[in-house]
Amino acid sequence: MPQRPRSVNCPTCGQPVEWRPENRWRPFCSERCKLIDLGGWATERYRVPAEPATGQAQPGQEPVS
Numbered sequence: 001m002p003q004r005p006r007s008v009n010c011p012t013c014g015q016p017v018e019w020r021p022e023n024r025w026r027p028f029c030s031e032r033c034k035l036i037d038l039g040g041w042a043t044e045r046y047r048v049p050a051e052p053a054t055g056q057a058q059p060g061q062e063p064v065s
Contacts (some may be wrong), residue, residue, distance in 0.1 A: 014035050 006019040008026075012033035019026055028034040040046050 005018050008019055009015065010017050010029040010033050011027060013029060015029045017023065017026060017029045024029055025034050028037065
């Protein structure tokens with residue numbers, strides 16, 4: 001019995017997407033959803049939390065010399 005491809009939800013619109021090599025936009029359902037996500041990163045709507053490096057100023061603070 002052939003295995004059914006894994007299905008994931010598109011991170012942008014939530015539509016089910018088959019995780020297959022032929023799906024060039026995976027994990028997105030389309031180029032449109034992929035570009036919407038890329039735009040979110042470009043406009044800093046998405047951010048990866050991180051601790052500031054030692055000696056770096058926080059926003060609104062003077063730099064440490």
